[in-house]
Amino acid sequence: MDLAMIGLGRMGGNMARRLLRAGFGVLGYDQASEAVRALEAEGLVAAPSLEALRGLLPAPRTVWLMLPAGAITENTLSELANVLEPGDLVIDGGNAYYKDSQRRAARLAERGILFADVGVSGGVWGLENGYGLMLGGTPEVARRLEPVLRALAPSPDSGWVHAGPVGAGHFAKMVHNGIEYGMMQALAEGLNLLRKKREFGFDLARLTEAWRHGTVIRSWLLDLTAQYLASDQDLGDIAPVVADSGEGRWTVLEAVELGVPIPVITQSLFTRFESQDEEDYDERLLAVMRKMFGGHGVRKAQD
Template sequence: MNDAADGIDDTQGESTARATIGLTGLAVMGSNLARNIARHGHTIAVHNRTTSRMTAMLEEHGDEGDFVGAESLEDFVAAIEKPRVVLVMVKAGPGTDAVIDDLVPLLEDGDIVVDCGNAHYADTLRREERLKEHGLHFVGTGVSGGEVGALNGPSIMVGGTDQAYERLGPIMESIAAQVDGEPCCAHVGEGGAGHFVKMVHNGIEYADMQLIAESYDLLRSVLGLSPAEIADVFKQWNEGELESFLIQMTADVLRHTDAATGQPFVDVVQDAAEQKGTGRWTVQSALDLGVPITGIAEATFARSLSGHADQRAAAREVYSTSPEGERVDRDRDEFVDAVQKALYASKIVAYAQGFDQIAKGAEEHGWDVDLGQVAKIWRDGCIIRARFLGRITEAYAAEPDLTTLLTTEYFATAVKEGVDAWRDVVATAARTGVPTPAFSSSLAYFDGLRRERLPAALIQALRDNFGAHTYQRVDREGTFHTLWAGDLSETEA
């Protein structure tokens, strides 16, 4: 319901604020999140810079719950019970800073500003410090699940202080997706932890989608299957360990026929994948932290490559437009099974690398992040929701200080059972000229991880030779340098 017939409540002059929470920024995500909150029995104040958008939302959805509309930020803030909780749902970057600049003078000690956009966690850290100077709590919160999730129950990753979560948490937990009676919402850590975890979630999402795309490409290029036939394959895969939102969605997309041309829908979509930046941020952060996330990185670079239309056109003029590899005659069922196993093994690597990055980021910033809890709140509501996230939760519950997911019994067994097929698929891709950067890099990471001795020893020797960067030995403690330009004697550095 609304307080005013025109959908706008003039709160000016009211002595009692009655909204439990407020939200500014009513584009699709913000509008859906506000509706979700109202549907769960919370009175919510809503505001948008363009008043007509707010009015339209209330006219269309005002009967879904108790909304308090406000034309001005002053009226909006006045409508919220203290300590105020204000959700900001605007475009990340300067737009968020502009809204915060307008809000700060209107707020009081102890009020809470919650950024629910896809912000870079470094911006969250900066904003948190700035608002702390004004006696305000700033909470970076990752919300995953897209427009549908925002309305029906997203996965929510909340950062900020314990004190802020005491006020904010019950509301967010009530609107989140639920699994076995548990909300897919948690206070994942202090400071920028919420946006950091959401960033890595999106990086894993990049890897997941690239691996799915490579699987599709292999089945089509090597076996010659049609999109509709591949849709049936993915539907079958979704009934086993690969069950996930993205696998199910892939089957739906590949089965779809374009109404205008009658062609498979996937064939009329340009093959240039866009990105909004979270995958790139994930890779940049991993480089800073020294964490190898090869599957996520290659997935991000694959999107970049797809968008280099001029380079791709120039290359096609020089090289064959079809893969310059040998033709292979593969048994259909055998190869489908091999690709399934390769996909699962590569997926395990991508998630293992993502959780490694979260652990390292938490260590670097002093956040107390429960990795098992992160996996638990990703089981539903978010884009990468999948059956095997329950396995990750179990792994960290059994061993909280787990070095890598790849060494746990369940995942180690899955990789061991699939590694021969994994190698077969990568080799077949290389022979037939089908690019599989995520499959190949994930396999290389696995081989590097399990190798007793890596060629990094030669790299260290070369670094010492040209730059006197020193090295350590395997047979005694210390740091050493060889006089390469002199008598080749060794000195202790």
């Protein structure tokens, strides 16, 4: 058995599948037993509990976590600290805050347990296309993990990087996601402007498809956008609510701490916040103010 994968949700499950296809022995654990059963048919060996990892994995053990940031990751690492032994390695591949990763690495180091943080990008397409991987850890840990990274990446020699010491992997992924926010916002705003120019009758599906070839803005995000618009340009069934996973917030907070201006990323984050505001209280207040000082009409909510 080469390593354990803890957390077999959509991302973790597909990463386990990619490793299994590459010939790795993968031991898996997830609180959702159906996620484990779905992978057993593909060669995954199920672990009945976290405590069982010590007996099922040969030392030195490698345990890769793909769990949500926050309490779930924190509690799992606390359990693993009592299970693993000096020389074992824990990798956090979730979207954790980099300062949490640094703190966790220091805590595990007191027990002689190694830690690495890996920012993972690729989404639902990673199983077939490979994952972008940003590793934070010591050079020794990077050498130890290299075979796994080469198997998960789009190709053995591209798409993965040893970004720096512990914390660097999650910091790089944090900024990556902040850039993603800005790119998505620019595409959305530009296409909305084109749609509102009614006199030209732009076919956004044909236009975005054309942009995919030879233009400066060609990108995977544009590819995915063009793919969806080819089937639906009106988006009538899509609620105008955009979630934020937390990494955009961390990026903006870090920029404030460092005094680095990132206006595009910041505004794209605030736009997401605005889309999540069901009350729209500030916009209602603006309408009232305009009525009070200028006598302008106010539309009622049912209008």
